[in-house]
Amino acid sequence: MSEEIRADVLVLGGGPGGYVAAIRAGQLGLDTILVEADRPGGTCLLRGCIPSKALIHVAAKFAGMEHAAREPALGIGLSGPPTIDLAATMLWKDGIVDRLSGGVTALLKRAKVRVIRGWGTMRDGKTCEVAEADGSTTTVRAGSVVLATGSEPAALPSLPFGPKILSSTEILSLRERPRRLAVVGAGYIGLELGTVFARLGTQVTVIEAADTILPGFDAELAAPVARWLEAAGVTLHLGTKASGFRETEEGVTLALARGDGSVEELTADLVLVAAGRRPRIGGWGLDGLPIDRDGPFVRVDETCRTSMTGVYAIGDLVGEPLLAHKASAQGEMVAEVIAGRRRRFAPAAIPAICFTEPEIVSVGLSPAEAAARGLKTKVGRFPFAANGRALTLEGGRDGGFVRILANAADHRVIGVQAVGTHISELSAAFVTAIEMGAVLDDVAATIQAHPTLGEAFHEAALAALGHAIHA
Amino acid sequence: MSAYDLVVIGTGPGGYVCAIRAAQLGLKTAVIEKRATHGGTCLNVGCIPSKALLHASELFADARDHFGHLGIEVGTPKIDVAKMMAFKDEGVSGNTKGVEFLLKKNKIDAIHGTARIAAPGQIEVKSEDGSNQVIEAKAIVIATGSVVAPLRGVETDGKVVVTSDEAIALPAVPKKLVVVGAGVIGLELGSVWRRLGAEVTVVEFLDRILPGMDAEVAKQFQRILGKQGFAFKLGTKVTKVETEGGAAKVTIEPAQGEGEAQILEADTVLVATGRIPYTEGLGLDRIGVKLDERGRIETDAHFATNVTGIYAIGDVIAGPMLAHKAEDEGVAVAEMLAGKAGHVNYDVIPSIVYTNPEVAAVGKTEEELKAAGTAYAIGKFPFTANGRAKANGTTDGFVKVLADAATDRVLGVHIVGPHAGDLIAEAAIAMEFGASSEDIARTCHAHPTLAEAVKEAALAVDKRAIHM
Ligand SMILES: Cc1cc2nc3c(=O)[nH]c(=O)nc-3n(C[C@H](O)[C@H](O)[C@H](O)COP(=O)(O)OP(=O)(O)OC[C@H]3O[C@@H](n4cnc5c(N)ncnc54)[C@H](O)[C@@H]3O)c2cc1C
Ligand SMILES: Cc1cc2nc3c(=O)[nH]c(=O)nc-3n(C[C@H](O)[C@H](O)[C@H](O)COP(=O)(O)OP(=O)(O)OC[C@H]3O[C@@H](n4cnc5c(N)ncnc54)[C@H](O)[C@@H]3O)c2cc1C
Numbered sequence: 001m002s003e004e005i006r007a008d009v010l011v012l013g014g015g016p017g018g019y020v021a022a023i024r025a026g027q028l029g030l031d032t033i034l035v036e037a038d039r040p041g042g043t044c045l046l047r048g049c050i051p052s053k054a055l056i057h058v059a060a061k062f063a064g065m066e067h068a069a070r071e072p073a074l075g076i077g078l079s080g081p082p083t084i085d086l087a088a089t090m091l092w093k094d095g096i097v098d099r100l101s102g103g104v105t106a107l108l109k110r111a112k113v114r115v116i117r118g119w120g121t122m123r124d125g126k127t128c129e130v131a132e133a134d135g136s137t138t139t140v141r142a143g144s145v146v147l148a149t150g151s152e153p154a155a156l157p158s159l160p161f162g163p164k165i166l167s168s169t170e171i172l173s174l175r176e177r178p179r180r181l182a183v184v185g186a187g188y189i190g191l192e193l194g195t196v197f198a199r200l201g202t203q204v205t206v207i208e209a210a211d212t213i214l215p216g217f218d219a220e221l222a223a224p225v226a227r228w229l230e231a232a233g234v235t236l237h238l239g240t241k242a243s244g245f246r247e248t249e250e251g252v253t254l255a256l257a258r259g260d261g262s263v264e265e266l267t268a269d270l271v272l273v274a275a276g277r278r279p280r281i282g283g284w285g286l287d288g289l290p291i292d293r294d295g296p297f298v299r300v301d302e303t304c305r306t307s308m309t310g311v312y313a314i315g316d317l318v319g320e321p322l323l324a325h326k327a328s329a330q331g332e333m334v335a336e337v338i339a340g341r342r343r344r345f346a347p348a349a350i351p352a353i354c355f356t357e358p359e360i361v362s363v364g365l366s367p368a369e370a371a372a373r374g375l376k377t378k379v380g381r382f383p384f385a386a387n388g389r390a391l392t393l394e395g396g397r398d399g400g401f402v403r404i405l406a407n408a409a410d411h412r413v414i415g416v417q418a419v420g421t422h423i424s425e426l427s428a429a430f431v432t433a434i435e436m437g438a439v440l441d442d443v444a445a446t447i448q449a450h451p452t453l454g455e456a457f458h459e460a461a462l463a464a465l466g467h468a469i470h471a
Numbered sequence: 472m473s474a475y476d477l478v479v480i481g482t483g484p485g486g487y488v489c490a491i492r493a494a495q496l497g498l499k500t501a502v503i504e505k506r507a508t509h510g511g512t513c514l515n516v517g518c519i520p521s522k523a524l525l526h527a528s529e530l531f532a533d534a535r536d537h538f539g540h541l542g543i544e545v546g547t548p549k550i551d552v553a554k555m556m557a558f559k560d561e562g563v564s565g566n567t568k569g570v571e572f573l574l575k576k577n578k579i580d581a582i583h584g585t586a587r588i589a590a591p592g593q594i595e596v597k598s599e600d601g602s603n604q605v606i607e608a609k610a611i612v613i614a615t616g617s618v619v620a621p622l623r624g625v626e627t628d629g630k631v632v633v634t635s636d637e638a639i640a641l642p643a644v645p646k647k648l649v650v651v652g653a654g655v656i657g658l659e660l661g662s663v664w665r666r667l668g669a670e671v672t673v674v675e676f677l678d679r680i681l682p683g684m685d686a687e688v689a690k691q692f693q694r695i696l697g698k699q700g701f702a703f704k705l706g707t708k709v710t711k712v713e714t715e716g717g718a719a720k721v722t723i724e725p726a727q728g729e730g731e732a733q734i735l736e737a738d739t740v741l742v743a744t745g746r747i748p749y750t751e752g753l754g755l756d757r758i759g760v761k762l763d764e765r766g767r768i769e770t771d772a773h774f775a776t777n778v779t780g781i782y783a784i785g786d787v788i789a790g791p792m793l794a795h796k797a798e799d800e801g802v803a804v805a806e807m808l809a810g811k812a813g814h815v816n817y818d819v820i821p822s823i824v825y826t827n828p829e830v831a832a833v834g835k836t837e838e839e840l841k842a843a844g845t846a847y848a849i850g851k852f853p854f855t856a857n858g859r860a861k862a863n864g865t866t867d868g869f870v871k872v873l874a875d876a877a878t879d880r881v882l883g884v885h886i887v888g889p890h891a892g893d894l895i896a897e898a899a900i901a902m903e904f905g906a907s908s909e910d911i912a913r914t915c916h917a918h919p920t921l922a923e924a925v926k927e928a929a930l931a932v933d934k935r936a937i938h939m
Contacts, residue, residue: 016918020937023937024935024937027935044918044919045858049858049918049919050858050861050862050919051862053858053859053862053863053919054861054862054863057541057862057863057864058541058542058543061533061538061541061543062543064530064533065534065538065543065545068530068534068548069545072551072554073554073558074526074527074530074531074554074555074558075527075531075550075551075552075553075554075555075556075557075558076527076530076531076534076548076549076550076551076555077548077549077550077551078534078545078546078547078548078549079546079547079548079549080546082538082543082544082545082546083543083544084542084543084544085542085543085544086542087542088540088541088542089541089542089543090542091542092540092541092542096861096862099861100858100861103856103938107937107938107939323917323918324918324919325915325916325917325918325923326915328918328937329915332937347914347915349915350915351915351916351917352917353917353920361917386569388514388518388519388522388566389522391519391523391562391565391566392519392522392523392525392526392562393526394526422890422893424917424920425890425893425894425920425921425922426893426896427916427917427920427922428894428896428897428914428916428917428920428922428925428926429896429897429899429900431914431915431916431917432897432900432901432906432911432914433900435910435913435914435915436900436901436904436906436910438900438904442903442904443900445814445816445903446819446899446900446903447795447796447799447815447816447819447820447821447899448795448821448896448899449793449795449821449822449823449831449892449895449896449899450484450513450518450793450794450795450798451518451519451522451794452823452892452893452895452896453893454893454895454896454899455795457896467492467495469488469491469492469573469798469802470569470573
């Protein structure tokens with residue numbers, strides 16, 4: 001069985017890039033088809049941001065109760081230490097994923113987007129053949145095509161994925177808590193998930209080839225997280241490569257090669273390989289299209305156009321940062337571009353958050369990045385230890401702070417970073433300030449409610465101006 | 472004795488911040504405080520202790536109510552009120568010591584005692600031990616704050632019939648708590664004791680809770696509190712409170728018109744019907760400082776009273792009784808006294824209710840816009856459609872953005888929902904810049920965050936939310 005249908009817009013891939021592009025296109029009255037091999041939602045919703053944050057939430061609650069059971073400092077006494085039933089946790093998490101994916105399906109329907117479930121292969125720049133589960137094929141022809149095939153976990157040649165060597169996808173659905181977990185890669189995904197299991201009582205060891213954790217964030221921001229991990233009993237092997245493995249009765253024994261040439265063994269029940277993600281460029285006909293690349297990624301311009309007329313690409317497929325909100329922002333924009341609006345993808349800043357303990361937020365330039373560009377800057381810092389709200393939330397003892405960076409000459413804010421308990425929600429205030437072209441004095445003049453963590457942002461701006469009040 | 476450039480009376484958030492800013496600008500500064508510790512209402516008996524108790528009681532309620540479905544088993548949690556209070560006291564002393572340290576660091580002389588203004592430029596301080604001293608100052612800033620408003624016909628005894636001062640330090644969880652007044656303080660402290668197991672009934676004169684905040688937000692919030700077991704008697708007044716044997720009988724009647732009186736039994740009655748400016752003993756009438764009809768010190772746009780050299784800030788003058796408003800006024804008056812241009816933008820003062828979920832607002836409410844005849848557009852987005860809220864299992868509430876119908880300028884943002892107090896920071900910054908709803912909508916918000924709901928509400932102003 002083969003059927004041919006036509007549309008104004010074809011979106012290939014239903015992650016946060018693709019489904020947002022499709023909804024926005026539908027809102028703008030374009031006849032739109034979304035091709036997705038799985039349920040809508042993509043990496044983010046099905047096996048990324050949402051399930052990981054759900055588990056982070058549970059682990060945080062669990063740790064809070066453990067803390068209360070051990071030293072009832074808040075006056076909450078427990079009859080015994082808490083226990084975790086990971087299978088039940090996963091059921092709860094699956095319920096959330098189901099509801100959100102169902103929600104996206106409903107939104108697509110409301111925007112009158114037709115969804116075809118199946119693996120799509122591009123035959124040319126306007127034609128996609130979709131192999132559906134029932135064995136039938138649908139051919140879609142569209143005036144404009146948006147490629148949004150996303151990314152997948154990168155495998156390490158020395159540690160191919162298997163029953164005991166897992167990617168983030170499998171670890172997010174474990175039914176039983178491992179006793180020992182080795183995490184290869186100390187990027188945000190590895191550390192977020194490592195933290196979850198450490199909090200639930202797993203003995204976690206992190207192996208990282210670089211000399212620092214969280215290479216995406218600077219050392220000053222990463223330090224409180226490293227301290228937390230150590231205090232939580234997580235072992236860090238930095239400057240170390242997992243060079244090989246052997247499956248044993250007990251689990252997996254990894255060979256750890258250090259920079260100095262020495263080799264050590266480490267045995268764990270399970271290994272999580274979180275050594276980055278790579279764009280999904282194989283298996284859907286990209287090689288047959290005259291589309292330029294940029295390293296492993298698809299090359300696009302400011303309007304997300306590829307080198308092929310009428311073909312656009314967005315999200316993880318087109319490069320860093322590999323973040324859901326970047327994908328969505330491009331998706332929204334590309335739909336408007338296709339609808340004939342004048343739009344460009346030129347955000348002043350894209351926030352990045354690491355949901356570890358404590359949390360890290362980074363927006364705009366870091367001091368090192370500014371220095372590399374030869375910019376003369378003013379930096380202000382304010383510690384959460386001096387913030388009343390942090391203290392009432394039992395934060396502030398983790399070495400957290402807000403850091404603001406501005407051009408020395410005109411005080412224009414070019415970067416804001418923070419590390420601390422519960423600070424992820426401040427990211428919006430930081431981006432807004434940069435998007436609005438704020439100068440330090442503007443941030444200093446904005447009244448922040450008391451007592452809030454946001455007051456630390458205000459104080460950091462004051463500190464950069466040389467007159468913080470509470471420090 | 473050498474004269475000071477500035478003497479500040481009262482070291483609440485208005486006073487101590489004013490003093491620090493003045494010292495930074497090179498003014499020779501002293502503060503006078505009658506309490507043993509600095510920080511005023513806010514740090515000693517207000518914001519900080521209430522937030523510490525809200526945090527601890529929330530963890531307790533969590534453990535009791537919300538964990539089974541997450542796969543966490545915790546047995547039966549028990550509450551030790553004395554320990555919880557010790558945790559709170561530690562937070563308070565950490566904060567008040569912090570202020571003491573800051574005053575020292577900025578070389579501000581801190582004098583303990585009760586101040587009376589003998590004449591412009593001359594302050595008499597009476598210490599605990601009865602000794603008196605006179606201090607000379609070129610400028611005086613009055614930052615004496617506020618105290619609990621008494622309720623006509625109701626005597627507080629500090630044990631059964633209490634104010635917030637005692638409600639943050641009850642020795643045990645009352646079985647039945649009646650809260651008089653459905654404002655911020657009543658609902659926050661009512662929440663603390665409700666979570667710890669008290670049956671809470673809130674009596675409010677008006678027919679709504681959170682007077683002054685957006686009515687739609689208040690309505691939704693009332694529904695949520697109802698689900699948490701709060702009982703409300705709205706449009707109702709308390710006419711009598713009788714105590715006997717450590718318990719109280721509260722007589723209530725419909726606020727308007729005729730109706731049966733009813734009696735509520737309670738172990739504790741919290742009177743939370745507002746706060747009034749505190750100027751007692753300052754000797755203002757003698758030196759002729761003018762008060763308004765509500766007993767607030769009258770000031771001009773530069774915080775100057777009608778008497779030269781005397782200024783006033785914070786809860787003791789007009790405006791919202793909020794710590795950050797007091798602080799900002801403190802900074803502004805210090806800068807003006809040092810010859811700089813200080814400024815407070817009263818259109819953008821956020822306010823927060825630290826319940827669960829939180830309520831937060833900045834700018835105008837719908838009611839205010841309607842009353843002013845401003846044409847506005849509304850964008851709303853529920854937390855049930857937000858990924859982070861779902862992942863955290865906290866989906867009660869929504870974000871509402873009000874924008875000028877003609878210019879799209881954001882006029883108000885109202886939130887009831889998880890971490891609303893953190894989310895309002897973005898709205899305040901955007902409004903400080905005169906942002907349009909489109910500016911917020913086009914700003915890249917991190918995923919997955921609750922703040923995406925603010926962005927979606929901004930999109931919804933133009934009827935183009937993505938996730939709704
Ligand atoms: C564990 C983890 C945690 C993360 N946490 C965060 C976070 O907190 N914040 C954040 O911003 N980002 C996070 N990310 C990254 C985020 O998930 C991605 O940046 C985002 O999903 C990229 O969106 P996308 O639309 O480009 O691609 P994807 O989400 O990868 O979606 C691509 C979709 O295309 C489909 N597809 C691909 N090829 C075809 C084809 N030929 N035919 C049919 N369908 C096809 C796939 O099935 C998939 O559904 C996380 C990722 C992981 C793995
Ligand atoms: C339970 C509760 C919770 C609250 N929560 C919040 C909140 O979350 N957020 C918020 O913004 N606000 C909150 N508030 C309000 C906040 O506490 C006040 O707005 C703030 O403290 C006002 O600051 P101020 O400096 O004007 O006065 P105050 O903090 O009242 O300080 C005045 C000081 O002056 C001293 N004083 C008075 N007269 C004399 C004299 N003659 N001589 C010497 N010293 C004198 C007093 O002892 C006092 O220390 C809360 C209040 C209460 C009661």
